[in-house]
Amino acid sequence: MKMLVKLGELFDASRLIPIDSAHVSGVSYKTLGEAPTDFLTALANANEKVVVEATLNPQSLDPKHLAKRLPTNLVERQRKLNTIFDKLGFLKSFTCTPYYIKEPRSGAHLAWAESSAVVYANSVLKAWTNREGGPSALAAAIIGKTPDCGIHRIENRKPKAIAEVEATLEDETEYGALGIFLGKILEDKIPLIKGLRNPSLENLKQLGAALASAGMANMFHYEESAVTEGKLEKITVETKHIKETLEELTTATTQKPDLIFVGCPHCSLQEIKEIANTIRNRKVKSNIEFWICTSRKIKEKAKAYVSKIEASGAKILTDTCAIVTWTDKLGIKTIMTNSAKTSHYAPTLNKAETILAPLKECLKTALKQ
Amino acid sequence: MTKCIVLRGRGIVEGYCKAEALVSTKPISFLGDVDPENGKIVEKRHDLYGESVKDKALCFPHGHGSTVGSYILYSLARKGLAPKAIINHKADPVIVVGAVMANIPMVDKIEIGQIKNGDLVEVNANKGTVKILKLSGELKSRI
Numbered sequence: 434m435k436m437l438v439k440l441g442e443l444f445d446a447s448r449l450i451p452i453d454s455a456h457v458s459g460v461s462y463k464t465l466g467e468a469p470t471d472f473l474t475a476l477a478n479a480n481e482k483v484v485v486e487a488t489l490n491p492q493s494l495d496p497k498h499l500a501k502r503l504p505t506n507l508v509e510r511q512r513k514l515n516t517i518f519d520k521l522g523f524l525k526s527f528t529c530t531p532y533y534i535k536e537p538r539s540g541a542h543l544a545w546a547e548s549s550a551v552v553y554a555n556s557v558l559k560a561w562t563n564r565e566g567g568p569s570a571l572a573a574a575i576i577g578k579t580p581d582c583g584i585h586r587i588e589n590r591k592p593k594a595i596a597e598v599e600a601t602l603e604d605e606t607e608y609g610a611l612g613i614f615l616g617k618i619l620e621d622k623i624p625l626i627k628g629l630r631n632p633s634l635e636n637l638k639q640l641g642a643a644l645a646s647a648g649m650a651n652m653f654h655y656e657e658s659a660v661t662e663g664k665l666e667k668i669t670v671e672t673k674h675i676k677e678t679l680e681e682l683t684t685a686t687t688q689k690p691d692l693i694f695v696g697c698p699h700c701s702l703q704e705i706k707e708i709a710n711t712i713r714n715r716k717v718k719s720n721i722e723f724w725i726c727t728s729r730k731i732k733e734k735a736k737a738y739v740s741k742i743e744a745s746g747a748k749i750l751t752d753t754c755a756i757v758t759w760t761d762k763l764g765i766k767t768i769m770t771n772s773a774k775t776s777h778y779a780p781t782l783n784k785a786e787t788i789l790a791p792l793k794e795c796l797k798t799a800l801k802q
Numbered sequence: 803m804t805k806c807i808v809l810r811g812r813g814i815v816e817g818y819c820k821a822e823a824l825v826s827t828k829p830i831s832f833l834g835d836v837d838p839e840n841g842k843i844v845e846k847r848h849d850l851y852g853e854s855v856k857d858k859a860l861c862f863p864h865g866h867g868s869t870v871g872s873y874i875l876y877s878l879a880r881k882g883l884a885p886k887a888i889i890n891h892k893a894d895p896v897i898v899v900g901a902v903m904a905n906i907p908m909v910d911k912i913e914i915g916q917i918k919n920g921d922l923v924e925v926n927a928n929k930g931t932v933k934i935l936k937l938s939g940e941l942k943s944r945i
Contacts, residue, residue, distance in 0.1 A: 439902050440895055443814060458869045466838055468880035469873040472903075546869035566872035566899030583895070620829075620864060620892060649829070649866045649894045681847075778868075781834045781844050 437572050441580030450542055450581045453560075454486040455574030456531045458546035459567030460518065461493040461757035462511040464782070470514055476571075477520040487574040488526040488534065489518055490547050491699075491726075493758050495750040502763055523574075527752035528728035530638075530699040532558060542585055544573030548651070549698045549774065552641030555652035557634060561585050564651040584623075584651060592654050594619060595665050598628035600672040604791035608636040609773025610678040611670060612643025616650065618668060625654040625661060628670075635704055642698050643773040682776035685786035690769035692785075693799045694755040695792060696726030697772035702735050705749070708796070709738035715800040717746035722765070723799040726754045747799070756782055771795050806934055809912050813930035814893055817907025820935070821886040823921040824858035825914060826850045831867030832874035832900065841883035859923045859932075860885035861914040865894030875900030887925040889914060889932055 441449070459465050493511050494500050500508050519525070526534055529547050537543055537554060543562035545551050546569070554560040563583040565573065573579045584590050596615055602608050615624055632640070632655065644650055695708065708725060717723045725742065729751045732739055739749050755768060756775055760783045768779050769788040776789040790798070826849050830836070835845040841856040855878070865871060875897070878884040888901055893910040901908040907927035917923060920938030925931075 439815070440898060443812075443893060443898060444895075459873045464833055464868075464870050465873055466877050468877040472873075472876065548867065548869055551869075563895060564869060566896040567869050568872050568876075568903060569895065569899045570869070616866070621894070646831075646867050649864060649896075778834050780846065 437569060437576070437580055440569060441582055444580065444582035446580035446582035448581050449578035450585060451577060452485055452544045452573060452579050453537060453541040454488065454543050455483065455570050456488045456490070456543070456545040456547055456550060457523070457567055457570045457574065458490040460490040460514070460527065461753070462507060462514055463493040463757055463759055465514070470510070473514065473517045477517045481521060481575050483522040483574040484577040485574060486535070487523050488528070488531040489523050490527070490529055491753045491757050492527050493753060495753050498748050498750055499753065499758060503759060504762065507759065526728060528699050529754070530701070530728060533699070533701060533728060534730050542579065544570050544579040546570035548645030549638070549642035551651050552645045552653065553638055555584060556641055556655070557637050564645065564649065590623065590652065592625035592659060592661050592665060593622035594624045594668060595661065596624045596626045596668045596670055598626060598670045600670055600675045602629065602636070602675070605636050605639045605771055606679060606773060606789050606791045607675050608632065608640040609643040610675045610682065612640040613647045613682065613773050613777060614670060614674050614678045615668070616644045616647025619648050619650050621649045622666070623650055623652050623654065624668070625659050627657065629655050635701060638698055639773065643777070646774045646777045679789060682773055682789040683787060684780055685767050685788045687767060687786070688788065690767045690788055690798065691722065691765045692755065692760060692768045693721060693723045693795050694726070694768055694770045694775060695795055696724070697754050697756065697770065697775040699754070700725055700727040700731065702731055705731065705735040705738050705742070708792070709741045711793070711796050712742060712745045712747070712800065715745060717799050718801055721799055723747040724750050724755065726750045745800070755779070760785060769795055769798060807916060809916055809932040811909045811911035811930045811932070813909055813927040814898060815901045815906060815908040815927055817887070817905070817927045818925065819859070819886045819907055820922065820924050821857060821859040823917045823919060823923050824850065824853055824855065824860050825917050825919050826862040828862065829864050829866040830862045831865065832871035833868035836874060836878070838874050838877045841878055855885045856883045858885045859887040859889055859925055861889040861917050863891040863914065865897035869896050871896045872900035872903060875906065876903040879904035879906065887927070889917070889925065
């Protein structure tokens with residue numbers, strides 16, 4: 434409660450407002466560790482319960498594919514954490530894309546952590562949420578309210594800068610690179626991004642995830658019709674900016690990954706369909722692991738494609754992703770991914786080298802021709 | 803009496819301390835940039851790469867990135883590896899929540915460019931001030 438009041442005071446909230454849902458980050462034992470586990474245990478032992486629909490970010494393992502390959506003590510710690518979240522009343526969603534499970538209505542007030550979901554909710558789905566810290570989203574879930582501040586207020590949702598994209602963005606990695614480039618410049622300023630040509634929802638997802646990784650902006654506007662007021666700071670994004678950002682995000686000197694990882698943020702049904710259709714009857718090379726990460730719900734919905742994909746030797750993982758599991762303990766040193774966010778975090782969180790490449794390149798590298 | 807620089811900002815998490823300043827021009831994501839096991843900055847592209855945040859008055863423009871950062875600050879504090887104070891240009895909610903949980907004095911709206919690595923600073927987060935008590939080495943030309 435203290436942290437919510439503190440946030441409210443700082444950002445000039447005069448009241449708390451009810452929320453439709455909460456989504457918490459800090460679910461993987463790998464990222465969380467022991468002290469926060471104690472904190473969550475104390476909350477559960479005090480019989481605290483969520484009072485709104487509350488979902489969980491990914492955990493550190495996929496029960497089917499990874500649990501047996503990871504050290505038993507770590508798997509046990511994760512299971513203990515899951516029991517605590519269960520006691521607190523959370524849904525076992527284990528996804529960074531709660532909007533694929535239940536899409537929030539336009540205009541709904543939410544308290545979501547998971548920065549990529551925050552940006553997607555605000556920018557694409559037109560729901561209203563600040564980028565909550567993991568613990569403040571948890572506190573909001575328990576009281577069902579959040580401070581009426583930040584972008585819960587209409588005056589704070591207006592563009593504060595204009596990004597003129599002169600570069601033609603060819604694929605999802607270039608949308609991700611745009612996000613990283615802008616995130617570094619913008620601090621918390623909401624941009625109106627001009628010049629995107631009919632971006633797919635998946636490309637906007639990549640853009641938002643990267644924007645939030647590199648900065649603290651929690652939304653962007655991309656419709657040409659967006660209204661701006663006064664004279665705004667203008668940023669021009671040229672092809673060279675995108676190219677340089679892409680180059681910075683690849684740290685590996687080799688083109689031989691141990692793991693190819695798609696699904697940061699978690700894959701949509703459309704992405705899984707596209708992967709299945711591209712794989713056709715081909716097989717994954719024997720010296721490479723190929724992970725496609727999504728939520729349990731999307732995997733269930735995508736049943737027909739899942740069998741096709743898994744017949745190739747690729748694995749469809751639920752509940753987790755490469756970033757929040759212990760890839761280093763699986764002997765993975767180089768990760769190829771189509772996600773700028775993963776490329777941004779993997780060198781530190783996975784102690785891995787990265788190769789950022791679009792899905793079609795990832796598939797080409799993964800599959801026998 | 804020696805002259806000293808007083809910077810005025812906004813108190814965020816109450817508290818008072820004296821500590822050596824560790825100053826960055828880059829934002830920090832506590833998840834990813836900081837190793838929770840030893841308090842060191844592990845992001846190679848960061849200007850504080852290899853430095854430890856332990857017991858420092860940590861000055862950086864703002865937080866960014868992962869919302870798990872709040873828990874990392876809390877973990878650092880529980881292990882005695884946290885900074886003694888956090889001084890920002892602009893407070894990020896993720897850092898604020900972490901500082902509240904970890905009870906780390908925090909101020910923002912501070913012109914952190916005035917503070918240099920190694921300065922001894924007095925942070926009074928009740929008043930929102932940062933006083934530079936002792937300037938590091940060659941930078942005495944600042945006053």
